[in-house]
Amino acid sequence: MSDWRPKLIASDMDGTLLHWDETVSAATVAELERWRAADVPFVLATGRPPRWMRGIREVLGWGTAVCCNGAVLLDLERFEVLDEDLLSPEILRGVTAELRAQQPETWFAVEYGLEFRHEPVYRPRWDVDAPGVEVATLEEMVQAPVAKLLARHERLDRDEFVAVVGAVVGDRATVTHSSSDALAEISAAGVTKASGLAKIAARHGVGPEDVVVFGDMPNDIAAFEWVRDGGGRAVAMAHAHPDLLAVATDVTGTNDDDGVADFLRSL
Template sequence: MTSAIDSPLPAVTRLIATDLDGTLLRDDKTLSDRTVAALAAAEEAGIEVFFVTGRPARWMSVVSDHVHGHGMAICANGAAVVDLRADGTPLVVRPLERDAALAAVRTLREVAPGTSFAVEFTTGIHYEPAYPPFHLDPGATVATAEKLLRADSPGSGAPVLKLLAHHAELAPDAFLALARGAAGVLASITRSSPTALLEISGSDVSKASTLALCCADRGISQAEVVAFGDMPNDVEMLGWAGASFAMGNAHPDALDAASGRTLTNNEDGVAVVIERILALR
């Protein structure tokens, strides 16, 4: 892997896909003036910008003040596509089927006793009593995952975007490896948190697969995409894009997947590469 200085870029860049936490955002969850200016300059040059994140749409206020033409967001690790300039209603939903979610819950309870769960629906998140509470979602229902996932009848209820699994004692990467080995045939399992918190999506759902669908709809080729990320949930996207950059603060798996490396999120690593893309034009 090469650095941002000498890593090759596409002959033509038509879309920039960037993760948020640990990538575009600084550690204090803000966007620097330099990053805001780089995003605006990319838009002015005719380059689409997609925010591609594990966050749900309702947690996108960190970038909402800086949304101009680049209002498209792939949320919940690929489970939803949202236009942030509209009302936040998903344009595309790629759900985790409830039967698969329940099977994953049963499996993880067996192989990792002490695991607690939350369920992210299109309508909001709800979680188990032992799960670390979400202070941003004070209206959440607290109940077992089995109860939360039970529908009144087949096909009823809000779509499930992802299942979250938390363990208070296991190391994050060890928990991820254990879960993938036991339940990887049921769903896509990844992580983006520094804690042992797993994110479980439909078996064919990832940031990369949804980004590929969005690019196909726009007639944008894989080779015309530049992607940025820092954690295991970015690995598929970094490997898929024509050019990709792991942040200087990235997880080793992200560093291995990317074709290049840029500065850390606190050093405006995304803006550095965007400025280079624009200079080459």
């Protein structure tokens, strides 16, 4: 594959494209601009909701974003939602009730895309006082479709808690995680970064064999498998989670070492 070149570039943000201080280096921006000049589309595939995309938009104001782990597709230039796959109130009510019954100290929050609601006991780690962030009861949060349900436990081990959530949810929804905390991210059934990325690739007439995707956490696994199994390149960061390294086709440097830009230059 020495002469292989992608027809679409996709990258996770946190721990991948962004340095740990949440900046994007000038070298990375320049490399992405080089591919943009060659008419190669760029997609950000992230667990972040659209409301967290304003900062990156100031640095990379073009392309498309797969937000909320695939639930929301966002046009970055126009800051316009292109498509949504939402969790239904029925699924929300069932999943939250069963999780609360099995693990009473599980606390919930929901992403609506541009707004965030959390239970009074749920402790957000970011955006505590940001616009659109409000406290609500669980009953209030499960009345309308949401882009993502978040379940958090303050005492259980991360992997133990995610396993519990996965067992309770079953095939009713998709469970993943991208945090060092015991935080499970729950999307509609079949919704992953892979499903969102496939939709955007189809819009550009591109298949997985012509995609390179970068990532570092388990919520990137579905996208890696879609690209790898289709003949493309799935590139893990050097510090990536072992489960992601296991499904990667390639490994590059860390985010702070501009691993994304280095790998793209090698192509």
